Amino acid sequence: MIIKGFGVNTRRTDSNFKIFEEQLCYLKEAGFEYLEVSADVVDTMGGGKIIPRKFKKLIHLLDKYNFKLTAHIPNGIDLRNRKDREFQLAFFMSSIEFAGRIGAELLVCHFEKSSDDPSAESLFREAILKGYDYAKKWNLKLGIENIEIEKLSKVASFIRKINEPDIMLALDLGHAFLSESYFNNDFLQSIKEVADLVGHIHLSDNFGRFEGMRVKNFDLYRVSSYTTRLNLGRGDLNLPPGWGSLPVEKSLKILNNYKGIVVLEYYHDKYLDFNSDILLETKELFSEL
Numbered sequence: 124m125i126i127k128g129f130g131v132n133t134r135r136t137d138s139n140f141k142i143f144e145e146q147l148c149y150l151k152e153a154g155f156e157y158l159e160v161s162a163d164v165v166d167t168m169g170g171g172k173i174i175p176r177k178f179k180k181l182i183h184l185l186d187k188y189n190f191k192l193t194a195h196i197p198n199g200i201d202l203r204n205r206k207d208r209e210f211q212l213a214f215f216m217s218s219i220e221f222a223g224r225i226g227a228e229l230l231v232c233h234f235e236k237s238s239d240d241p242s243a244e245s246l247f248r249e250a251i252l253k254g255y256d257y258a259k260k261w262n263l264k265l266g267i268e269n270i271e272i273e274k275l276s277k278v279a280s281f282i283r284k285i286n287e288p289d290i291m292l293a294l295d296l297g298h299a300f301l302s303e304s305y306f307n308n309d310f311l312q313s314i315k316e317v318a319d320l321v322g323h324i325h326l327s328d329n330f331g332r333f334e335g336m337r338v339k340n341f342d343l344y345r346v347s348s349y350t351t352r353l354n355l356g357r358g359d360l361n362l363p364p365g366w367g368s369l370p371v372e373k374s375l376k377i378l379n380n381y382k383g384i385v386v387l388e389y390y391h392d393k394y395l396d397f398n399s400d401i402l403l404e405t406k407e408l409f410s411e412l
Contacts (some may be wrong), residue, residue: 124186124379126409128191130157130386132325138166140180147188150391153398158190159231159386162221163197172216173221185225193384194222196230201245202250204270215254223261228384229323230258231266231293234278248285255290266293268324271301271359272338279317291322295388297329298365300369301359305333310329311370314377321381325388325399326405327360328367334358363389363401364408375412385409 131150136142136179143165150158162168168178196218202212222230232251237244255265267290269278282292288387303310310331334357336344343356352358356367364371364387387405391398 124381124407124412127384129191129406130159130384131155131162131391132159132165132386132388135161135163137166140165147184149395149398151188154402156191156383157193157386159193159195160225161195161197162218166343168197171210171409172217175233191212192225192227193229194225199290205246212250214364215255216249219254219258219263223263229264229266230410231268233270234273235371236272237277255287264289266291268293268295269298271298273302274306275299275302275313275317282320292317292320293323293325294321295325296369296374297327297359300329300331301333304331311373311377314374318378321378322383324383324385326364326385327388328362328364329360329370330356330368332357361388361390364393364405370399372408374391
């Protein structure tokens with residue numbers, strides 16, 4: 124493995140710049156080199172476009188703390204939406220512009236749930252390719268992230284068919300641990316089958332116990348009690364590596380040819396007493412490999 128640096132995700136703040144700066148401060152002190160910035164971390168998007176005054180303040184804070192950056196698309200983008208097609212494409216382009224203007228190296232886009240309708244999948248492919256052309260203006264790569272309600276193999280198949288050098292698999296190991304359990308696939312075997320496509324890693328942990336509410340009622344799932352789900356060990360818990368039951372070391376051994384950034388995508392605001400140790404322990408794990 125050749126690791127460019129260890130990063131961490133931002134946590135949405137409901138427009139609160141003070142909370143955002145507190146995040147930047149404690150994450151910098153913990154020793155993280157990269158920051159994966161969600162385009163709506165402080166609600167910098169409105170009506171599918173960048174809000175200039177908020178964006179200016181965001182840039183000021185990012186410059187102040189001097190992380191290397193990747194980016195993540197905001198909530199609400201649906202590139203398979205035919206009825207709202209023009210707006211969704213414009214929204215996607217604004218997200219690419221956001222990533223480019225903050226100086227991100229890569230923008231992560233969710234694959235989301237695929238459709239049985241081939242035309243909907245063609246819409247998704249078309250949107251990604253249009254976004255890819257625009258991203259070249261910013262020297263920006265695109266990472267397609269697997270989610271917990273879709274087979275990892277399906278995301279991999281999409282990327283293989285596109286076959287563009289700067290469109291890669293953003294492998295979310297926590298999501299894969301849940302999805303492969305949900306679809307009764309062998310998790311480690313699934314990782315082996317996609318290892319050559321991985322250009323970005325999201326590393327978090329969970330207990331591999333799929334939460335059915337994620338499929339039946341996603342809106343309810345998103346507002347359900349995290350504490351209750353944690354107690355039961357259900358769903359995408361975004362735990363620090365090693366705090367759940369995902370076979371982290373075995374997974375990373377399979378990815379021994381990986382070159383890129385490792386983003387610890389966990390709920391770091393819930394681990395304020397442990398963030399430095401979590402990063403240190405993760406680095407030690409990689410050094411042993």
